[in-house]
Amino acid sequence: MDLQLTGRKALVTGGTRGIGRAIVEALAAEGTSVAFCARTETDVKEAEQALRVDGAQVSGTALDVADGAALAAWVGTAAEQLGGVDIVVANVSALAIGPGEQNWRSSFEVDLMHTVRMVDAAMPHLERSDAASIIAVSSVSGREIDFADGSYGVMKGALVHYISGLAFDLAATGIRANAVSPGNVYFDGGVWQNIEQHNRGLYDHALGLNPTGRMGTPEETAYAVVMLASPRASRISGTNLVVDGALTRGVQL
Numbered sequence: 127m128d129l130q131l132t133g134r135k136a137l138v139t140g141g142t143r144g145i146g147r148a149i150v151e152a153l154a155a156e157g158t159s160v161a162f163c164a165r166t167e168t169d170v171k172e173a174e175q176a177l178r179v180d181g182a183q184v185s186g187t188a189l190d191v192a193d194g195a196a197l198a199a200w201v202g203t204a205a206e207q208l209g210g211v212d213i214v215v216a217n218v219s220a221l222a223i224g225p226g227e228q229n230w231r232s233s234f235e236v237d238l239m240h241t242v243r244m245v246d247a248a249m250p251h252l253e254r255s256d257a258a259s260i261i262a263v264s265s266v267s268g269r270e271i272d273f274a275d276g277s278y279g280v281m282k283g284a285l286v287h288y289i290s291g292l293a294f295d296l297a298a299t300g301i302r303a304n305a306v307s308p309g310n311v312y313f314d315g316g317v318w319q320n321i322e323q324h325n326r327g328l329y330d331h332a333l334g335l336n337p338t339g340r341m342g343t344p345e346e347t348a349y350a351v352v353m354l355a356s357p358r359a360s361r362i363s364g365t366n367l368v369v370d371g372a373l374t375r376g377v378q379l
Contacts, residue, residue, distance in 0.1 A: 129356040132157030134257070136213035136355070137204055137248060139191050139240065142169040144313050145263060146217040147177070148344035152352045154182035158213070161204035163187045163197075191218050191240035192232075201247035211251035213355045216241035217263040221317055223278045233277040238284050245292065252301050257357040260303040262289050263347070264366065266374045269307060273328065282307070286366045293364030302363035304354045309370025310341040338371040 136153050140146035141162025150160050154177060164170050167188040174186040185207065189196045205211045220236035222229035241262050252258040267274040268282030285305060292303040310332055312318045318341060322329040333341060350369045353359060368374060 127358070129156050129352065130257075130358060131352070131356055134158045134212040134355075135205075135208040135210050136160045136215065137201060137211055137244070138162040138215040138217060139244065140164055140218035141177075141186060142166070142173040144316050145308065145311060145344045145347045146215075147173060148348035149215055149217060149351050150177055150184060151182075152345070152348040153213070153355065154184050156352065158355075159183035159208050161185050161187070161200075161208060163189050163191065163200055164218075165190055191244075192220075192235040194239070194243045197240060197243050198247040201244060201251075205248070205251045210254060211248050212255040212258055214244060214248045214252065214260045215263070215351060215355070216244050216261070219263070219265075219278075219282075221278070223274045223276070225276060230277040233281040237278070237281040238288070241285060242288065253299065256300070257360070258299075258301040259355045259359075260289070260292060260301065261351050261354055262286075262303075262305045263351070264289075264305045264307045266307050266309045266368060266370050269366070269368070270374055270376055273332070289366070290364050297363060302354075302359070304363060305366040306347060306350045306354065307366055307368045307370070308342060308347040308350075309368075309373040310336060311344055311347060312341040313344050336371055336373055340371075342369065342371060 136158050138150050141150040142164040150162050153160050170186040170188045177184040191197050220232040222232040262285045264285045265282040267279040289303045289305045347369050
């Protein structure tokens with residue numbers, strides 16, 4: 127099936143590893159031109175070079191998404207270089223799990239406010255697109271109480287609420303907004319590999335909760351994002367797509 131993404135232009139935050147990198151790779155494979163950002167310059171350059179194989183139109187920029195001015199400047203520059211914006215994917219998380227005011231501040235500024243600021247900066251460009259799509263990567267921790275309750279879970283829940291409101295407010299303009307909530311996602315250098323190495327009890331407990339017997343892959347979450355980004359998903363807006371292999375047990379009505 128042609129996803130009608132060839133020639134589209136996308137912005138992705140956190141594109142050097144894990145879910146974000148898989149999203150950039152999947153969009154580029156569909157013919158989308160992608161600008162991504164991440165915090166570390168060396169990681170950005172490595173990812174940019176690797177993701178440009180086979181002529182993919184991918185460019186990276188090093189910045190801290192908690193810096194609102196730098197984030198807005200990147201959105202403007204990337205939009206100019208790409209020749210517009212059709213797709214916005216807010217993927218970065220502070221992964222600030224645990225008690226303490228600093229974790230609340232980090233979760234607020236990075237998980238929630240970077241999404242709000244990115245959307246605000248991109249809105250003039252999205253308004254000129256004929257198939258605009260906003261996607262925020264949330265988490266099942268925003269849907270139920272688990273080990274990541276507190277700042278992380280609260281801000282992930284707030285993301286879903288924010289996206290649902292956007293979808294309603296922007297429906298008449300044709301701009302769609304959706305959230306994707308992955309469950310446990312395992313990859314090299316990721317949070318679950320770190321937990322596996324340093325807190326085996328928690329890792330084994332979390333793994334045991336997965337009825338599939340395994341954690342997810344970045345590519346599985348990226349698939350959901352790309353499907354929602356596609357113009358073929360023109361009637362899907364305001365949803366929170368859970369990608370967790372039936373990990374969570376809550377009924378979405």
